Amino acid sequence: MQITIMKSKIHRVKVTQAELNYVGSITIDEDLMDAAGLLENEQVHIVNNNNGERFVTYVIKGERKTGMICLNGAAARKVQIGDIVIIISYASMTPEEAKSFKPMVVFPDHNNQLVA
Template identity: 70%
Template structure:
């Protein structure tokens, strides 16, 4: 059997930009992407803690070290700058793989920077 499990999570980052007139996606600081083991173009779920909105989109890398979290395209209508969101990626694993899987969990500071 194959099941879908959480692969990684960037917990409680603040939206720094929302760009409606863009093709679509979420731009994430490369430091956060790397820490969460999220790849460019990977599908992610976005959960908005401020309004309850949930959406799926794909990731594009943002400038490393900037703390950028930018919702692009139609997704920009579901957030406002300053909203707190959770970014979750998933993976399909066998039940045996899932038993031993440890997701990457990232808890940035209030400026979307890694806590070292």
């Protein structure tokens, strides 16, 4: 049996852009992606703390050290620039694997930068 476990989370980042006229996805600063163990094209769940929206999309690499968090395409309608969101990825594993698995959780600063 496989169960779904939180693999990683970028907790409380600020939306810096929303681009409606795009194919779709979320663009994330590559430094944040690396810190959370996210891969380009990986499915993620987005939780908007400002309005309660929850939706699923996929990751696109953004420029390093920019703090970019940009919702693209239809997802752009679910956010406003300045909203605080949580980005969560999940993985399937056996219950035995899950007992010892440690998710990667990132707590960026108010400018979406990694805290040393």
